[in-house]
Amino acid sequence: MTKSRIAFVVQRYGEDINGGAEYHCRMLAEHMLSEYDVDVLSSCAKNYDPWDNYFEAGESTLNGVKVIRFPVEMVRDQLKFARLCERHRKGEDGVENEWIDQMGPYCPAFVEYIKTHYRDYIAIIFFTYSYYLTVKGLGLKLPNSILLPTAHDEPNINLPIYKKMFSTPKGYLYNSYEEKEMLVSRFGTEGIPSRTGCAGIEIPDDYREYMPDKYMEYNGNYICYVGRVSNGKNYRELNRFFLEYKRRNPSDLKLFVIGKIDDRMKIICSRDIIYTGFVTEEEKYAIMQNSRLLVNPSKYESLSLVMLESMACNKPVLVNGNCAVMKGQCIRSNAGLYYTDYFEFEETLNYILNNPEANKQMCSNGMAFVRKNYSWDVIVDNVKSLIEEIRE
């Protein structure tokens, strides 16, 4: 039987694209193949600063998904863009279009394509609210458009161009209840059909035997950070808090840091902090599965996949309570604790480390939470039900 066809629209697409939303899009597109034929409409860019034309324009196939790429026809002029940002923020008329063209990736051929082909799809799912493809695509007010915004509280979301855009999709896929709450309260999207939960997690196998030999000496007595080592992820605060913790609570405990260190990042070197550098997926899971817990200091997440991965690794989580999404996930799952300052960091860390019964319950709660809400079967059904609703 012929399957119906859906499309995803995303700024960049490919296996080696470095970006959370792009990875999320690829995973979702590939999992939706069980229900639909899937096209991905994207730019030819691999990098966003500046947008380039790394990939060939036209059609190709990646893991069963048809990818149609459109050329980027203008590279962002940073100075011009900064000036336009200022004018746009001040609400100056007539700069919106120029601003979003500069935001990019500027692909007018995509707009022409979607104008003439939108009927080929029962639904078109736009990934991330902020880029040219989404703004221009939703601007066409298509009857089959769904927005997966990946939004959090950031200055740009208040720009006039987005305020108008948030009322145009026929459906919403939210990553979390907190994201939904923010968009509903700020842009009045409550009347638009929606589903919450659109990213899945594979429960990893037991990879503990893949633990690199050089880390065996730590006997699993470490906490784990996984992610970009950058100011944007608030790594600096974790660095400071952990060293203060060690000063006030002497022990053999270490902090393992798995992730690329940003070029501009200044970090403190300490014998208590182990930077692993590049590790394979198996090694990453081995380090997580052997750890005491995962810590995530980030303040801005629309969904923390690594937090869910840690739960799927049967480990408790300790997260920044100033991030509404992670705090909410913590409370809903009962799989971890959160902190908002150093003193809470110290107490919550000690609590998890020193209460084996609570630790055990957090682990099993986390695993159950992920299975119930974030297994791919659940997510595919969730997305499918929204597609079918807007189709009616």
Place this chain on the structure above:
Amino acid sequence: MEWIFDTEEVMNQIRSKISEEKRTTDELGYISSYHNKMVKKCLERKKLVIFGAGVYGEMFLSDLIMHKADNICCLCDNKQAGKTVLGYEVLTPSEALKEYLDATFVITPRQYENEILEQLDGMGVKVSNILILTMLETGLEIV
């Protein structure tokens, strides 16, 4: 009856345990005496407006909250008005001045202290109502 772990319940226990102790940054190893003096000065003012909604503004705000400051009115920023930081509104400098005429403005951005000082002076803020925070000397910032 079997005990069941509940995140909120445990967080409440932890918070009450901390508040029974001395909860100030004074005893943290990375905090400088300069920082403690600045916090003290800020707590003594009637109304505070934090200038800068970036990393440093948020860092200092969070620290003032930890010190139970009840005089914070809002933040202000030339580029980030409209958002909220830790529950506080970010206004434009002129909105903040209009709303909180006699407030003390604490300048937090690291590289533009002089420009901001000139801006506030030009807007009519009294020099005695301006404090400049040198984040590098607080110990909060790692370099």
